[in-house]
Amino acid sequence: MTQPEPGTVVVTDAGGGRYTQRITTAAHEFAADEPQAAGGDDAGPTPYDLLLASLGSCTAMTLRMYADRKGIPLVRTTVRLRHDRIHARDCERCETEAGMLSRITREISFEGDLDDEQRARLLEIADKCPVHRTLTHEIAIETRVV
Template sequence: MTQPEPGTVVVTDAGSGRYTQRVSTAAHELLADEPTSVGGDDAGPTPYDLLLASLGTCTAMTVRMYADRKGIPLVRTEVRLRHDRIHARDCEHCETENGMLSRITRKITFEGDLDDGQRTKLLEIADKCPVHRTLSHEIVIETEPA
């Protein structure tokens, strides 16, 4: 298989397990899979692990870029994420009122000699990462045959 062009991701059966998928980008490859508890081989992160990884890496990179630009003495950022499904009625800040919805909990730890104002600003910047913005707005997914 030829590598996809930049900006395109190709997912194909890896051939090694029932659910194992090969994820290819222009410069990288990795495997994704389901855990053994649901019939996978646990050969890689789950689809939701990859979604959370996208948000977490984008968050940390966006915060790092801002800190570097502003001369903020940020040493390290840790982003911990979790995905859950909750009843809409249990969400006080959601537009959806019925059924279930997804909730992503993100906890961010900043290391460095930062004052309270810098920590607050970095948390604000975290919400501006492109993946956060994508997930927070309407998404249109168009499926078409190749």
């Protein structure tokens, strides 16, 4: 298979396991799968693991870029994420009022000689990462058979 052009991701049955998928980008190839408990071979991260990894890596990269640009002495950022489903009625800031909705919990820790103002500003910047913005704004997904 030829590598897709930059900005395109191709996902194909890997042919090995029941749910194992081969993910190919312009420069990388890796696997996704379901855990054995869900009938997969656990040959790679789950789709939700990949979603969380996208948000976490984008958050950390955005914070690194901002800190470097502003001269903030950030040594390391660690982002811990978890996805679960909750009842809409348990969500104080959600528009949805009935049924279930997805919740992503993101915990960020900073290493470095940072004051309270720098930490607060970095926390604000975390919400400005492109993946965070994508996930929290309207998304149009167009699907077609080719």
